[in-house]
Amino acid sequence: MIERQDGRLLVMVPMIMANARGLLDAGRSALQQGEVVFDFSAVDEADSSAIAVMLGWLRAADVVGARVNFAHIPAGVRSLAELYGVTDLLPLA
Template identity: 40%
Template structure:
């Protein structure tokens, strides 16, 4: 699944979360977050929801294109080991 939103925050977290859950249900094993430019802690909560949903279905889930600001929040909460984040080079960014 390629996330097309540029923001993931409290105002759109429910909608984005639901779209991701549907994608996981449909078999998606990777979520590309490279379009995100602005995030708050809601983004971490959405990622946790997706990860738990995938785990409940015994599926691996990877995140690509995780912006530095979101990586910082993940580190702040000590969740680096909970997510499988695939690094991308700056040349691969949109």
């Protein structure tokens, strides 16, 4: 679901409801102290569950002392974040 490549965590599956729990758990497991970049460049499909997963990763990052950034956010997810009023909560690289 998530692969470590070039110092980034590359999300390899669609960010949809069916994958949300697995993505949340995989992202939590991959977190380390320091800066972590979740890269969505391989994501070809996403729904509103992507926002919930991203917020869950941010909460988990606080626990382990990590700083999370999100790169290559799909346009639809960015639009949903604006619609829900959470854009300022998502650190976009």
